[in-house]
Amino acid sequence: MSESEYRRQVDARARQMLEAMRDRGACNSMWTAHALLDGGGDAGEVSAIVERGLNEESGPFQIFSALMLLVRWEDRLEPAAVDRIRQLMTSDLPVRGNTENHWLMYYVGSLLGAERWADEELLWNGLPPEVLRDEASRWILGMIARTAVNGHHEYDSTGYIAEHCAPYIALADHAGDPHMRHQAEHMLALLVADMALEYFHGAWAGGHSREGYRENTKTHIGPVQGLHYLYFGDEDFDPERHCQGFVTPALTARYRPPAVLAALALDRREPRVVKKTKAPRSIYRHVDRAAAPVRKYTYLTPSFALGSTQVGLPGAPAAPIDLVSWDLSWLAPDQEGTVVCNHPYRSAGRFSAFLPGLPHAIGRSISSDKPYLQYPDRLFGASPYERMMQHEGAIVLLYSIPADDDSPYLNIFLPKSLDWCERDGWILADAGEFHLGLRPLGPYRWLEIREGSNANIMMRKGNLIDGWLLRVDSLQPGLVLEAVEADETGGFDAYCRRRTSLHLDLNGWPGEGRIAVHSFRKTRLEMHYDGPHLIDGKAVDYEAYPLYEAPGVEAALGTGRMCFEHGDDRLELDFGADRQTPQLPMRVIG
Amino acid sequence: MSDWGRDWLIASHGIWRSADGVDWERTGAFGYPVKAVLRQPHRLVVGAMWGLFEVLTESARFTQLHDETLTEILALAPTSGDPGVVAASPYGIAWGRRGDLGATRWTSRSDALSINERFSNAILADPTSPGRWLVGTEAGVLAYGEDGNGWERTSLTGTPCRALLRAYDRFWAATDDRGVWHSADGLSWSRAGSGLDDGAVFALAPAGPDRLLAGTLEGVCVGDGRSTWRRLGPRILVSVLASHPREHDLWLAGACPGGLWRSEDAGDSWRQRGNFDSVMAILPPEGSTP
Numbered sequence: 001m002s003e004s005e006y007r008r009q010v011d012a013r014a015r016q017m018l019e020a021m022r023d024r025g026a027c028n029s030m031w032t033a034h035a036l037l038d039g040g041g042d043a044g045e046v047s048a049i050v051e052r053g054l055n056e057e058s059g060p061f062q063i064f065s066a067l068m069l070l071v072r073w074e075d076r077l078e079p080a081a082v083d084r085i086r087q088l089m090t091s092d093l094p095v096r097g098n099t100e101n102h103w104l105m106y107y108v109g110s111l112l113g114a115e116r117w118a119d120e121e122l123l124w125n126g127l128p129p130e131v132l133r134d135e136a137s138r139w140i141l142g143m144i145a146r147t148a149v150n151g152h153h154e155y156d157s158t159g160y161i162a163e164h165c166a167p168y169i170a171l172a173d174h175a176g177d178p179h180m181r182h183q184a185e186h187m188l189a190l191l192v193a194d195m196a197l198e199y200f201h202g203a204w205a206g207g208h209s210r211e212g213y214r215e216n217t218k219t220h221i222g223p224v225q226g227l228h229y230l231y232f233g234d235e236d237f238d239p240e241r242h243c244q245g246f247v248t249p250a251l252t253a254r255y256r257p258p259a260v261l262a263a264l265a266l267d268r269r270e271p272r273v274v275k276k277t278k279a280p281r282s283i284y285r286h287v288d289r290a291a292a293p294v295r296k297y298t299y300l301t302p303s304f305a306l307g308s309t310q311v312g313l314p315g316a317p318a319a320p321i322d323l324v325s326w327d328l329s330w331l332a333p334d335q336e337g338t339v340v341c342n343h344p345y346r347s348a349g350r351f352s353a354f355l356p357g358l359p360h361a362i363g364r365s366i367s368s369d370k371p372y373l374q375y376p377d378r379l380f381g382a383s384p385y386e387r388m389m390q391h392e393g394a395i396v397l398l399y400s401i402p403a404d405d406d407s408p409y410l411n412i413f414l415p416k417s418l419d420w421c422e423r424d425g426w427i428l429a430d431a432g433e434f435h436l437g438l439r440p441l442g443p444y445r446w447l448e449i450r451e452g453s454n455a456n457i458m459m460r461k462g463n464l465i466d467g468w469l470l471r472v473d474s475l476q477p478g479l480v481l482e483a484v485e486a487d488e489t490g491g492f493d494a495y496c497r498r499r500t501s502l503h504l505d506l507n508g509w510p511g512e513g514r515i516a517v518h519s520f521r522k523t524r525l526e527m528h529y530d531g532p533h534l535i536d537g538k539a540v541d542y543e544a545y546p547l548y549e550a551p552g553v554e555a556a557l558g559t560g561r562m563c564f565e566h567g568d569d570r571l572e573l574d575f576g577a578d579r580q581t582p583q584l585p586m587r588v589i590g
Numbered sequence: 591m592s593d594w595g596r597d598w599l600i601a602s603h604g605i606w607r608s609a610d611g612v613d614w615e616r617t618g619a620f621g622y623p624v625k626a627v628l629r630q631p632h633r634l635v636v637g638a639m640w641g642l643f644e645v646l647t648e649s650a651r652f653t654q655l656h657d658e659t660l661t662e663i664l665a666l667a668p669t670s671g672d673p674g675v676v677a678a679s680p681y682g683i684a685w686g687r688r689g690d691l692g693a694t695r696w697t698s699r700s701d702a703l704s705i706n707e708r709f710s711n712a713i714l715a716d717p718t719s720p721g722r723w724l725v726g727t728e729a730g731v732l733a734y735g736e737d738g739n740g741w742e743r744t745s746l747t748g749t750p751c752r753a754l755l756r757a758y759d760r761f762w763a764a765t766d767d768r769g770v771w772h773s774a775d776g777l778s779w780s781r782a783g784s785g786l787d788d789g790a791v792f793a794l795a796p797a798g799p800d801r802l803l804a805g806t807l808e809g810v811c812v813g814d815g816r817s818t819w820r821r822l823g824p825r826i827l828v829s830v831l832a833s834h835p836r837e838h839d840l841w842l843a844g845a846c847p848g849g850l851w852r853s854e855d856a857g858d859s860w861r862q863r864g865n866f867d868s869v870m871a872i873l874p875p876e877g878s879t880p
Binding site: 056057093095096097098107125126127128130131134135136138139142283284285286287288289290356358359360361365584585587 | 620621622625639640641651652653654657658659660661662664679680681691692693698701704705706708709728752766790792807827829846847
């Protein structure tokens with residue numbers, strides 16, 4: 001597809017989404033007011049939105065959205081709205097936050113504000129505008145450089161990707177410095193490539209740095225749904241899912257991604273393996289060594305996607321709270337298309353490992369704000385005791401949980417939509433286009449899990465979580481799972497016979513910390529809990545993972561250069577990485 | 591004495607001041623979660639979750655001192671030069687240099703340390719040796735010499751140190767699971783008193799010529815650094831405390847959570863003051879320290 005044709009399609013979807021937002025009356029924040037102004041809406045209403053949206057200590061979400069509104073629509077804003085945003089930049093006390101997306105929104109808003117009010121003597125921080133402009137530029141360009149050589153830090157977040165894309169879109173479209181615009185546009189291509197390579201029927205397959213808020217049992221989650229529809233668009237339009245407020249600035253922007261990324265996203269004719277390297281998790285105490293880089297492996301077929309992560313964590317209590325390390329997804333409504341499992345690690349130390357509060361008090365203080373982070377049946381959030389290996393559609397997960405852990409068990413989520421059967425310890429299902437078998441390691445009980453966002457009244461269907469819960473009561477639980485395309489199996493009965501009869505060696509677990517299993521195609525997976533992962537006897541070299549590896553993609557780690565190719569279309573990115581200059585110090589979490 | 595010097599100051603959400611420790615008013619429209627405050631002639635230096643700021647007496651305006659490498663400030667100490675402050679944070683200790691247009695750029699001195707050694711909870715200038723610093727880290731107490739000596743490990747290691755104090759011609763350190771320790775030189779440490787042997791201590795303060803206060807998980811403890819510590823008052827996590835420099839029986843204790851507590855009878859009775867959830871720093875009115 002030509003760039004102009006692709007752009008025409010994206011523009012059309014953007015108009016469709018904006019119109020739906022206006023029809024739904026979903027234009028009442030500084031993020032969504034773009035839809036109002038795009039439709040010729042009342043500038044007075046926007047002034048009220050700005051007045052309502054800002055306060056004396058506005059945070060990154062407000063700072064960015066106010067400045068984005070200003071630079072995109074200043075010719076349409078009333079003087080009152082412009083004055084209020086000027087007040088934000090000159091006399092309020094903005095908050096920088098502590099995550100990567102916080103700082104990105106804060107610094108992009110600050111940069112745009114410092115450029116807009118470059119003639120002011122002093123900004124809110126008591127310093128001339130060029131000081132804030134230069135500080136913001138150093139951080140933004142430094143993070144882009146880090147990302148280009150190490151991989152994204154707050155990687156592949158279904159929730160926060162929009163808060164990454166929108167600020168870079170603002171820079172690409174409106175920054176005064178041509179170099180900043182260029183780097184921001186490159187960064188956007190990288191972020192869209194991240195989405196494209198694991199795009200699966202409107203969902204983002206594979207592991208995620210942040211997919212919290214108790215929705216990770218759903219196939220389609222978070223603001224990324226809006227970006228997916230806008231940029232890839234191979235679904236029926238669903239305003240409920242696609243009209244995401246944080247995506248609105250992207251709808252009225254000039255920026256559109258290169259067409260080749262959409263082509264890569266939509267080409268799912270053949271099964272493919274996608275490998276990625278991502279930046280290490282931010283852990284700043286309670287451990288003896290730094291976290292290692294994150295390595296992702298995602299296998300996508302026409303009918304399912306299985307993704308896993310070598311999270312690189314340095315040991316307990318390091319366990320990022322929103323991290324989702326693996327899942328199996330397929331196209332199904334709501335929560336009917338995911339299998340995932342989790343050890344709901346609940347040590348308070350996992351909070352203080354990356355937050356500065358006193359370890360003695362932080363467990364209760366954080367879980368007062370976000371009680372679900374300490375739920376005993378939590379299905380997201382890293383466990384320091386989890387290990388995994390994957391080969392194509394087969395995955396092995398092992399856990400070695402200390403006896404004094406608050407959660408001496410593993411929770412496995414299964415959707416209720418499938419008819420499950422049991423044979424020789426395997427739990428199997430015919431999912432139509434593919435067949436699925438899983439083998440819990442350890443004694444399990446078949447339970448139910450149901451959680452709703454409005455849980456203070458009787459709940460009959462959990463709008464957050466609703467499915468079967470297999471609780472494996474063991475300090476050394478595990479799971480072997482394999483999904484196989486139905487056209488390979490010779491029918492479900494044949495699949496069940498073969499899957500249950502294939503070699504599964506549990507003699508080394510837990511004693512020797514090892515198990516081995518044959519996949520449907522008779523590939524041998526041998527996993528040592530704290531040792532090598534062997535595929536047909538050969539150790540997997542995770543350190544050899546490039547930045548990206550996928551059909552049509554070349555991107556060596558540490559170079560800042562990458563190439564994306566599909567058919568005759570080709571995109572080359574060169575971030576101009578300078579290996580002689582020290583990297584920007586990492587001071588954010590994510 | 592600076593204009594700030596007559597009053598008690600505390601850090602909570604913002605900076606609050608009080609002449610008597612009873613009635614409190616916020617200083618400036620500043621509601622950031624503040625972790626550390628340094629009082630200097632004609633200015634306060636405020637370490638907050640989001641950065642470092644200077645507040646000048648005459649304008650009460652907050653001027654940014656941090657850059658893109660400095661955040662989550664946990665402790666401050668005065669030093670020479672401009673901006674005249676050392677900042678401690680989870681990323682280590684950092685020195686700043688004010689340059690063109692008033693912008694301060696910071697350099698970490700902790701990058702070569704291990705992760706737990708880098709995380710700095712407390713910093714104290716050695717009054718006996720200019721340019722030498724004691725740093726309370728998640729790995730214990732470290733000494734840092736600006737004169738090229740760099741980092742030196744002390745005998746107090748393997749436990750987080752959350753507070754450091756210079757009083758009675760000695761150094762004092764509060765640890766997470768070994769109580770209170772003292773040292774003549776900052777390198778060789780001995781246990782101070784008994785009864786807090788495996789307790790978590792978060793704050794230390796002198797209270798008159800021979801009393802030491804310790805803020806613990808179980809409230810305020812008082813002792814002399816040699817004999818048994820005695821627990822007093824409400825059972826709260828006391829994160830900070832101070833006594834009045836002249837009225838030695840007037841104490842303030844800040845809890846996290848639990849708010850601000852005041853005693854005017856050397857801890858026999860306590861009363862909650864103000865409307866604070868957590869208090870992260872207390873500065874008594876200026877006066878001589880023991």
